[in-house]
Amino acid sequence: MRTLISGATCVLPNGLSRANILFDGSKIIDIDPPSTALVDEVVRADGLHLIPGVVDDQVHFREPGLTHKEDLYTATRACAKGGVTSFLEMPNTNPTTITCERLAQKLELAAGKCLVNFGFYIGATPNNVPELIQAKRTPGIKIFIGSSTGDLLVDQQAALEQIFAETTLPICAHCEDETTVRANRDALQGGATYRDHSKIRDERAAVIAVQRSIDLAFRHNHRFHVLHVSTGAETELLRDHRDLITGEACPHHLFFNVDDYDRLGSLVQMNPSIKTAADNAALWTALRDGRLQVIATDHAPHTLDEKRQPYPKSPSGLPAVENSLALMLDSVSRGLCTLDQVVHWMCDAPARVWDLVGKGRIAPNYDADLVLVDLNKSQTIRDAEQETKCGWSPWNGVTLTGWPVRTWVMGQTVFAEGKINEAVRGSEIKFDHSRGGYWKTV
Numbered sequence: 214m215r216t217l218i219s220g221a222t223c224v225l226p227n228g229l230s231r232a233n234i235l236f237d238g239s240k241i242i243d244i245d246p247p248s249t250a251l252v253d254e255v256v257r258a259d260g261l262h263l264i265p266g267v268v269d270d271q272v273h274f275r276e277p278g279l280t281h282k283e284d285l286y287t288a289t290r291a292c293a294k295g296g297v298t299s300f301l302e303m304p305n306t307n308p309t310t311i312t313c314e315r316l317a318q319k320l321e322l323a324a325g326k327c328l329v330n331f332g333f334y335i336g337a338t339p340n341n342v343p344e345l346i347q348a349k350r351t352p353g354i355k356i357f358i359g360s361s362t363g364d365l366l367v368d369q370q371a372a373l374e375q376i377f378a379e380t381t382l383p384i385c386a387h388c389e390d391e392t393t394v395r396a397n398r399d400a401l402q403g404g405a406t407y408r409d410h411s412k413i414r415d416e417r418a419a420v421i422a423v424q425r426s427i428d429l430a431f432r433h434n435h436r437f438h439v440l441h442v443s444t445g446a447e448t449e450l451l452r453d454h455r456d457l458i459t460g461e462a463c464p465h466h467l468f469f470n471v472d473d474y475d476r477l478g479s480l481v482q483m484n485p486s487i488k489t490a491a492d493n494a495a496l497w498t499a500l501r502d503g504r505l506q507v508i509a510t511d512h513a514p515h516t517l518d519e520k521r522q523p524y525p526k527s528p529s530g531l532p533a534v535e536n537s538l539a540l541m542l543d544s545v546s547r548g549l550c551t552l553d554q555v556v557h558w559m560c561d562a563p564a565r566v567w568d569l570v571g572k573g574r575i576a577p578n579y580d581a582d583l584v585l586v587d588l589n590k591s592q593t594i595r596d597a598e599q600e601t602k603c604g605w606s607p608w609n610g611v612t613l614t615g616w617p618v619r620t621w622v623m624g625q626t627v628f629a630e631g632k633i634n635e636a637v638r639g640s641e642i643k644f645d646h647s648r649g650g651y652w653k654t655v
């Protein structure tokens with residue numbers, strides 16, 4: 214089946230251009246083909262923009278084990294609607310993904326349930342280095358250097374040294390210093406309000422853990438990705454990357470700060486915590502000047518009943534895959550960034566950081582993971598319309614300009630005219646770690 218998307222302004226690797234994109238089955242085969250004689254379907258897209266599908270490199274989809282919050286099917290319905298065509302999921306499910314066998318089980322489960330393309334990190338523990346060495350079908354290793362939802366934690370120096378020394382897969386980490394967080398928590402007797410969350414998980418905790426991780430990466434010459442950077446102070450540490458270090462920001466750290474606790478309470482309780490308005494601005498600056506390369510969501514759903522508990526019982530995490538692209542397109546409409554930058558941060562850069570094969574670009578031989586967006590469409594986010602199983606969004610009631618209107622996964626239309634095609638299944642993402650990551654690819 215050959216499809217031609219005609220008349221859209223396309224975000225190509227060298228910039229925006231009005232072009233016709235031809236794909237055959239799951240692969241893009243030509244841009245502005247000389248002849249359209251053998252095309253089976255023409256999609257007219259005048260007035261719209263075509264971008265590569267979003268690659269979200271940090272999500273928590275809760276299956277197995279926590280499926281009252283979310284599962285792979287509901288989460289990927291949300292992805293399809295939001296223009297996310299590939300995701301990389303974290304290991305803090307139940308059971309945790311800490312062995313090659315569990316990784317294989319998750320991949321098998323995903324093949325039957327996911328509407329978009331899927332990949333899963335392997336989680337580090339203080340004593341699973343042999344598994345981390347053997348793992349192949351994965352973007353890399355996730356370390357919780359600070360604890361978050363679940364019980365994964367590696368914060369002893371000897372164990373961290375061993376992981377960085379003996380493994381070869383790229384590593385990413387949740388960077389909040391456990392000792393600092395515990396001391397802050399004790400000083401506040403556990404904390405009494407949602408706002409205390411940002412005092413317990415403070416800037417110092419983030420900075421200490423990022424500094425410690427970068428030091429490990431440099432000494433062991435090991436590729437390292439700093440997940441969900443939440444402070445300007447951390448971005449200062451990312452200036453010297455030595456071709457090993459990359460970092461990411463999440464929409465909630467760009468758009469929310471401590472002033473939002475009054476209005477939203479635990480709905481904006483996250484790990485790392487949201488910080489100040491100055492940190493919001495500093496993260497934007499770091500994205501624009503290239504100290505941060507990636508935007509990912511850290512989609513982490515909990516039910517509203519769970520979230521409504523008083524602090525500190527309220528769990529940390531919020532859902533975002535269904536609105537992250539629209540939030541960034543709205544930022545384009547507000548003049549905060551360009552569409553080119555959004556595609557870099559959300560598509561090309563994460564695909565390069567994690568060595569994804571065939572993802573992140575509109576170019577021949579790349580996968581037909583594509584999203585048509587309408588930069589003029591205004592729509593209000595409503596809890597009742599969310600696809601995520603948890604059924605709420607911290608952006609409920611917010612009107613955004615710029616929305617995905619059609620999504621293709623490996624050449625199959627998974628979302629169009631407001632409807633999800635639930636028969637579509639994504640594919641297991643392939644990784645080629647010999648590429649060497651973000652800094653070694655152009």
Ligand code: DOR
Binds near residue numbers: 361483484485530
């Ligand atoms: O707030 C968070 N929730 N941060 C994380 O890193 C984990 C996540 C979760 O899984 O709930």
